[in-house]
Amino acid sequence: MISTEELAGRLETTRHRIAEAAVAAGRQPGDVVLLGVTKTHPPELARAAVQLGLVDLAENRVQELTAKRTEVPGARWHLVGRLQRNKVKDIVGTQTLVHSVDRRSLVDALSARAERDGVVQRLLVQVNVGEDPAKGGCRFTETEDLVAYARARPNLAVEGLMTILPLPPEGADPIEEARPRFAALREQRDAVRARFPEVVHLSMGMSADLEAAVAEGATMVRVGTALFGPRGDGPWRKDAA
DSSP states (O other): OOOHHHHHHHHHHHHHHHHHHHHHTTOOGGGSEEEEEOTTOOHHHHHHHHHTTOOEEEESOHHHHHHHHTTSTTOEEEEOSOOOGGGGGGTTTTTOEEEEEOSHHHHHHHHHHHHHHTOOEEEEEEBOTTOOTTSOOBOGGGHHHHHHHHHHSTTEEEEEEEOOOOOOOTTOOHHHHHHHHHHHHHHHHHHHHHHOTTOOEEEOOOTTTHHHHHHTTOSEEEESHHHHOSOOSSOOOTTOO
16 A cells, blocks of 8 residues: 555646646636545545545445445545446445446436435436447437436436546557547537536546546546556455455
């Protein structure tokens, strides 16, 4: 695990990258929320991040998010990995923003649980911009229909779109590879927003390509390795030795 001092330096560097990219694009750095992806890293590191002012934290797995949530006071949690319907009960009512809603059956499950519990579940619709079979997300052409469907269901708030890009080809510039796809998602968001003004957020960009994401309008970037170092061998568990 990296030290708090190293984390502070990595956080400063990442924020500087975001700020430079925002200014170059004529945007305000404060318009971009940095999400720290704490996947596989222990709660001690997540707590250090919160103490350094990085309060928006993200996990890929429901089990790991659930295990860490009570261990990291002051964090605002985001689920950026695939959500199975049988795990909906562990997310609804926890004030977690779900970035990965990509199908009607998941919309139905979230809505039913939120209605039962008397809460509003916030979500983003995930779009498979790169048409990568290894990635989740609805088809690009299905985006507006899925947003409309989710908006019509009780107790849901659709706040934006999210994408995870395919890995760039070996030797390719990740910024150049990513930028047209991020631009396509922004254009799609703008088209959807003309009909549904509350669909504001664009969750896109990670450690290698955040500059391209910010240039194309990202409101949230998801950064793990650049902040916390290489991932561990598996998810953190409270009962791990």
